[in-house]
Amino acid sequence: GQQLNQSPQSMFIQEGEDVSMNCTSSSIFNTWLWYKQEPGEGPVLLIALYKAGELTSNGRLTAQFGITRKDSFLNISASIPSDVGIYFCAGRSSGGGADGLTFGKGTHLIIQP
Amino acid sequence: DGGITQSPKYLFRKEGQNVTLSCEQNLNHDAMYWYRQDPGQGLRLIYYSQIVNDFQKGDIAEGYSVSREKKESFPLTVTSAQKNPTAFYLCASRPGLPSGEQYFGPGTRLTVT
Numbered sequence: 001g002q003q004l005n006q007s008p009q010s011m012f013i014q015e016g017e018d019v020s021m022n023c024t025s026s027s028i029f030n031t032w033l034w035y036k037q038e039p040g041e042g043p044v045l046l047i048a049l050y051k052a053g054e055l056t057s058n059g060r061l062t063a064q065f066g067i068t069r070k071d072s073f074l075n076i077s078a079s080i081p082s083d084v085g086i087y088f089c090a091g092r093s094s095g096g097g098a099d100g101l102t103f104g105k106g107t108h109l110i111i112q113p
Numbered sequence: 114d115g116g117i118t119q120s121p122k123y124l125f126r127k128e129g130q131n132v133t134l135s136c137e138q139n140l141n142h143d144a145m146y147w148y149r150q151d152p153g154q155g156l157r158l159i160y161y162s163q164i165v166n167d168f169q170k171g172d173i174a175e176g177y178s179v180s181r182e183k184k185e186s187f188p189l190t191v192t193s194a195q196k197n198p199t200a201f202y203l204c205a206s207r208p209g210l211p212s213g214e215q216y217f218g219p220g221t222r223l224t225v226t
Binding site for chain 1: 117119153154155156203205214215216217218219220222
């Protein structure tokens with residue numbers, strides 16, 4: 001099946017720093033989603049992107065749908081301790097079972113005070 | 114409150130026993146999904162259902178079974194045929210296509226010894 005390469009796998013940063021992570025695919029997607037998961041909980045949807053080139057913000061989070069439709073980026077500005085967690089990207093292609101959603105393996109964000 | 118509930122949060126079973134994980138939603142969503150999460154593996158789709166009384170296998174259905182007798186409920190049975198059942202199990206639901214995205218429950222951590 002399709003695969004998403006999400007990087008970095010983990011990030012150790014200082015509080016207040018900006019964060020960037022991305023997902024790439026060899027296939028074209030028509031939707032990109034970004035989720036955050038805290039330890040022992042289910043993922044929570046942060047941002048949904050539906051159009052190539054789209055840039056969408058949710059508070060300190062900004063995500064972009066790449067022009068090639070094969071990648072997406074998530075930026076977090078001025079990180080705070082509650083940003084800790086695992087961030088997953090997910091891409092949807094047309095067709096396929098289960099609404100064609102493929103998940104990345106996640107970026108584990110760790111913030112040092 | 115509207116949402117997705119999974120119970121129990123933690124479940125312990127002896128090897129060779131079947132176990133059923135509960136997933137209920139009161140969001141009036143048509144589609145429901147079961148994922149398995151292992152460290153470093155991301156989310157892998159086990160089964161999904163887009164309407165009542167119908168369900169489809171995902172990428173790793175072997176050793177699992179489901180039913181969808183009611184719109185609100187999508188229980189997952191982990192059978193003794195599943196070789197490595199210890200994992201974090203996540204249920205998700207989604208409104209009917211084309212609108213809306215998947216929303217996740219809080220998860221059930223199953224430990225089989």
